[in-house]
Amino acid sequence: MxxxxxxxxxxxxxxxxxxxxxxxxxxxxxxxxxxxxxxxxxxxxxxxxxxxxxxxxxxxxxxxxxxxxxAAAAEAPQASGSGAPSKADEKKRKAQLKKICDRLKKECKSEKCKFQGSPKSIRIEEIMEYPEFEAIFMGKGTLIQPTPTNKPKSTVTIIEYRSREQINALFGEDLKALKGIRWSRGGAPFFEKSLKLGQCDVEIAHVEVNYSKNGMKCALKFEVQEEGRRYSSDGW
Incomplete structure (x- = not known):
């Protein structure tokens, strides 16, 4: 012992x-x-x-x-945010998209957006988290930034929607027929005021989306025009 x-x-x-x-x-x-x-x-x-x-x-x-x-724990499937969206996420996505569409409809009918023979630009800004932005905008347009050849480490995402197919894929049924007001042209040579000529159908020609991860700000720039109109060099 x-x-x-x-x-x-x-x-x-x-x-x-x-x-x-x-x-x-x-x-x-x-x-x-x-x-x-x-x-x-x-x-x-x-x-x-x-x-x-x-x-x-x-x-x-x-x-x-x-x-x-x-080892068994490592092989177990992990939860991923890239799976199918939940009903709550889908509801939130539709609500955000409807909010954007409602603002666009309102801007198209405002006196600031006078359709006088040339396309008009409308800018709308929203605050949203990145997963929400990703669910709404990614995979439907042309990614400009970041890409392997253009600012791959940028925290600012730029996407363009150039074709009718891309724009329809983005908005679908959420954005139905847009309406605007056609105005006459004022000014020279008689310096007349522009006058309302009546309602016109409006279509989206181009959309550019700019999203900043740092500020969670999503800026949408719409180019809208009278539906079916082909513009010449003088705007008509």
Whole structure:
């Protein structure tokens, strides 16, 4: 017993104290013990501590089992945000798209947007998180930035919708027939005021979307024109 205690006590010294709790709130430093004069109370406390440590080790799975468990966890499928959108996400997407369409319809009918024989530009800005922007705009138009050859690390995304197919893919049924007001041209040579001539059908010729991840600001620039009109160099 003396040799066993001696081997346990005379371990290489470290900066950490090796203390053992005894009855009555006493503590003893194992590194200061003399194996020849150790008290029976200390031996009993060491015995109980050894049993306690063995029980703790027995409760843990063996290393090979832990490794298998970790491997199984690594192989388990992980949740991904790129899956099918939930009903709540789809509802939010439609609500945001409707908000944009309603603002566009209102702008087309405003006196700031006078259809006098030339295309008009309308700018609309919205604040939205990137996943929402991605769900609405990505994959439907032509990505201008970032691309492998154009500012690949940019936090600003630019997408253009140039064709009727791309514009329809973006808005679908959310954007039905647009209406505007046709105006006469005022000014020279008689310096007349422009006058309302009546309602006209309006179509989207081009859309540019500019989204900043840092500010979460989405700016949409619409180019709209009278439906079916082909403009000449003088605007008519």
């Amino acid at each position: 003396s040799s066993t205690l001696d081997s346990m006590i005379k371990t290489p010294a470290t900066s950490r104290k090796r203390k053992l709790a005894l009855g009555g709130g006493r503590e003893v430093d194992l590194q200061d013990l003399d194996a020849e004069t150790v008290e029976a109370e200390v031996v009993e406390a060491m015995k109980q501590r050894i049993i306690e440590l063995e029980d703790q080790l027995a409760a843990k799975p063996p290393p090979t089992k832990r490794a298998r468990t970790s």
